[in-house]
Amino acid sequence: xxxxxxYGELRDMxxxxxQYEFSxxxxxxxxxxxxxxxxxxxxxxxxxxxxxxxxxxxxSAKYAAVATTEMEKANTRKLHxxxxxxxxxxxxxxxxx
Numbered sequence: 001x002x003x004x005x006x007y008g009e010l011r012d013m014x015x016x017x018x019q020y021e022f023s024x025x026x027x028x029x030x031x032x033x034x035x036x037x038x039x040x041x042x043x044x045x046x047x048x049x050x051x052x053x054x055x056x057x058x059x060s061a062k063y064a065a066v067a068t069t070e071m072e073k074a075n076t077r078k079l080h081x082x083x084x085x086x087x088x089x090x091x092x093x094x095x096x097x
Contacts, residue, residue, distance in 0.1 A: 002089050003027075003037060003044055006052065006082050013075050015059070026055050049090045056083040 006026075010016040016026065023033040027044075028051040037044065044052070060079035067073045 001038065001041075001043075002085065003034060003048075003052075006056075006086065007034065009078060009082055013078060015075075027052055028055075043093075044089075046090070046093050049086055049093065053083055053086045053090060056086060 003022075007016065007019065007022045010022065010026070016022045019034040020031040023029045023031050023035075027033055027048050029048060033048075036042070056079055060076055060083060063072065063079060064076045067076050
């Protein structure tokens with residue numbers, strides 16, 4: 001599931017601590033959104049993917065502006081990669097609807 005992949009990467013980068021935080025801050029949904037989506041195996045909606053993409057783009061731009069260490073630069077590249085993944089999913093979902 002795309003959201004689990006993004007959540008795991010952000011957690012590994014210490015940019016999110018919990019599924020609750022991911023649901024609220026990154027997805028703009030209720031704090032139980034991620035756990036419900038996983039339990040029901042429900043794919044994210046177009047709106048959720050758009051919000052996630054916007055948040056990833058915003059945070060990666062801010063992060064890139066201050067990145068000085070190799071780890072910070074690597075995290076910037078990871079954020080760009082995650083945003084491309086979300087963008088690809090958005091494209092697929094938009095072409096179906």
